Amino acid sequence: MISNKVNSQFRTQLKARFFDLMTTDEQGGWSRFVEGIESIITDSAQAKKACIYIYNKAEDSFIPISYTWNKNPLEQEILTYQDWLWLCENQMVMGTSVIACEHSNQNDRYLIPLWNHDETYGYISISHSLEENVVLSDLEIIGEEVSNVYIKMRTYFQSLDDEKRHERLFKVTAKFHSSMNMDDVLAEIIDTLRQLYPVFDYYLLLSHDYSSAHELPIRELVYDSDGGNKSSAQAYLTGEIQFEESWNDRQSCFYAPLKGKQGVYGVLQVVAPNTVQFVDEDINFITLLANTAGNALENARLYQQSKRLITDLQLINETTHKLNSNLRLSDTISFLSNQILHSFQAEEVGVLLFQDGNVEDFQVLQESSPFFSQAGSERLVQYITASIGEQRDALFIGDFSVKNPSFYSPYQSIMAIPMIQSESLKGVVIVMHTMPYFFSFETFKLLQSLVHHSTLAFANSMLREELERLVSTDYLTKLYSRKHLDEAVHKHYDQDQDGSFIIVDIDNFKQVNDTYGHQEGDRIIVEVSNLLRQEIGNKGITARWGGEELAIYLPEVDVNEAYKIGEELVRKVRDYTNPRVTISCGVSYWDASSEGEVVDLFRRADRALYEAKESGKDCIKHDQMMGK
Structure with a gap:
């Protein structure tokens, strides 16, 4: 009778402490609440340390849920479900649901199961000193009360988290659609995730042609399976979320594609350190955020592409209008060179004219930039003209040193566009920069269009000057008329x-x-x-x-x-x-x-x-x- 009364008092006191925790620590969030439960368990059981483990079906293991676990780890390995079943059969204390483990480091170890509808969903690990008297009935009561509190409060905090996430998602969505700047969209993704899930690490995996002015955690997205991460490439190529476990690094990775309606624009990598697990609610929210961001990125990119197209058309229109205004050939070349230097941020622009279509017999026009008149330029220029003559097509080199490792060139990014008029090769425009991959493919296509529209103006200028020369010079002596x-x-x-x-x-x-x-x-x-x-x-x-x-x-x-x-x-x-x-x-x-x-x-x-x-x-x- 006395024992039942003591147990009842213990249970009442334990419930009161849980109630106080539930009503006073709501603002601390789920992680603080778990730490509070573990603190109450430790104190009530007069233990050295208590830790709650929850079964993770994906890993088939019981994982500690406290974020402070890794700072003060228990001396016990993570149990698989089979390990747990074995302990239940062999280590359970007679007449109780408590499991007594072997002594280690002068400590007794007890595992208390957590139940929900007769199904074990976790356990409490408690460490006692050997000389301490352990009351097994108290441990059972702790297990029963924690089982009830954990399920109810986990559901409650999940509802709070859902509300918080959806409110944040609404604000983020509104901000996404109010911005047409890709940097702002990416920065908002990272900022939102860091606020909601500070325990995770985040990286944006983007293609190499993306450059950002922000201090964002951007990594290059590697597509091939030989280099880089296969899961990130798979997420990018399939548009589906991917998971990756690394037991050596004791971390989990989650890859969410930034997907719009027309394509995938990158991959969001989320890294859960140590044993913090991804739960379905987090996965669903991060996926929803990534999809929303993907649509916003798509809109921003389409907007920027439309602006760039308008700018490109204005450049082509302005250039062709100016070139067709009966300029002298020297003025035509000077204007085009200046347009390319300004619009493409090029370091060198050269214009070569071929004699009767022969690429080996060319004239470097004096309006070209200084490099083309230097003694060291001949070999590179001859390489380019030979390639143009062989292919009769434009040349686009992102990294010259990779394409020609035995051929030194101070310029790594090279674009060369032939000037073709009436199927006759008139010359070539060469644009270069010292940095590799400086020019994008869009820049290359714009230069092609610009040179194509300018070639007729070149031809007209040359014909006009040739006619003027014939009119102003004597046929026999080549003196002026x-x-x-x-x-x-x-x-x-x-x-x-x-x-x-x-x-x-x-x-x-x-x-x-x-x-x-x-x-x-x-x-x-x-x-x-x-x-x-x-x-x-x-x-x-x-x-x-x-x-x-x-x-x-x-x-x-x-x-x-x-x-x-x-x-x-x-x-x-x-x-x-x-x-x-x-x-x-x-x-x-x-x-x-x-x-x-x-x-x-x-x-x-x-x-x-x-x-x-x-x-x-x-x-x-x-x-x-x-x-x-």
Whole structure:
């Protein structure tokens, strides 16, 4: 009778303490509540330590549920269900439900089963010192009361967690759909999970072409089964959640795909350290969060893609509009190079033109960036042009050192787009950066489109300049035409303060034709023209005036200097032509005080030439009006 009364008092006191815990520690959460239960058990059983173990069906083992277990572990291995059944058959104390384990480290070990509808769902492990008197009936009462409290409070805290999770999910969903920034979406995923499940570790497994400005736990997603994690790759490829257990590291991993309606955009890796287990409620919520985030990522990516497409179209439209506005070829190349440098953040841009489609015979345009004019660029440029000539297709290299390990190149990211017009290979645009994988595939496709739209403008610029050259140059001598010289002198009259004009005539040219034939006569005209071009260079404009007459205009050169230049021309023609011919020259001059038009400058030079002819030829005369 006394024993029953004592047991009743013990049970009442135990219930009162559990009730106090249930009503005062609600805000501490489930983990704090479990620690409180274990503390009450330890105190009530006068034990050294108590720990609650719950059966995990997935692992077929009883797992400690207290998060502080790993800081103060009991000296007992985790039991499998078969271990538990064996203990029940062999170690149960007669007349009780308590299991007494072997002595170890001066401690007695007792296991108290936790029941729910006659089914064991866990046990309490209690450690006593050997000299302590253990009341088995108290242990049984503890087991009965904990069984009831644990089930009820676990359900209660789960309902609180569900409410908290759904409230958080609602806020997160609203925030997801209010943001079109992928970094913000990813940051919100991690922040939400860390608040709800601080015991877990989180990683975002994303493809290598994603770069983030945030300090996010991002790892590269490896797709192949040889490298990296097979479970993460499987989650990404199938769009289904995956689990992975690592007993060596004593941790569990859960992989949730970030899945939208059109595809999977990454994988969320959740790591449960040590023996903390994933429960169905957590798995369902994290999966729901990952799916919501996947849809938000998809919307953000589609929005960013649409913005990028608009920007790309604007770039193409602006570039082609500018290139088709009758620019000179040099201006066309300069504009395109600057557009690429600015829009693609490239370090080097080179434009090469092929002669008659021959990739081995190319000209590097001076508007290209400095690297292409350096001595060390030839080998890399030849490699690129050879690849273009062989494939007749664009070249996209993410890491040059991997593709060509024996070939050193300071630039690892390379894009080369051929310029093809009417199936003819006109040239190539080369864009490079020192960093590997700097250019995305979208950037490569944009460059292709940009060059494709620009090639016609290149061709038109080259044709227009070729036509201008043909119109402004003499067919035979390749000197400027008389029309071009006339227009140039008129411009200098408007812009300069003075200038000189020299007219040159090959002496006795009819006799040359009669002696050597007209073909040889043409060759002599070309020979004399080349001597004049070499002597004058950039000092003036050399043109064919008509027949065997040539002309030179020297801007801002006075008559005395022009006279000396003419004397040198007379001497060089006499000394260096074969068969030997001579020339006669007439010089005229103008300055701001001169009266008359350009035609008067020409007439005065012609009169001076006539005087040179009358004076015996092979000499130069100046216009008497100007004096010498």
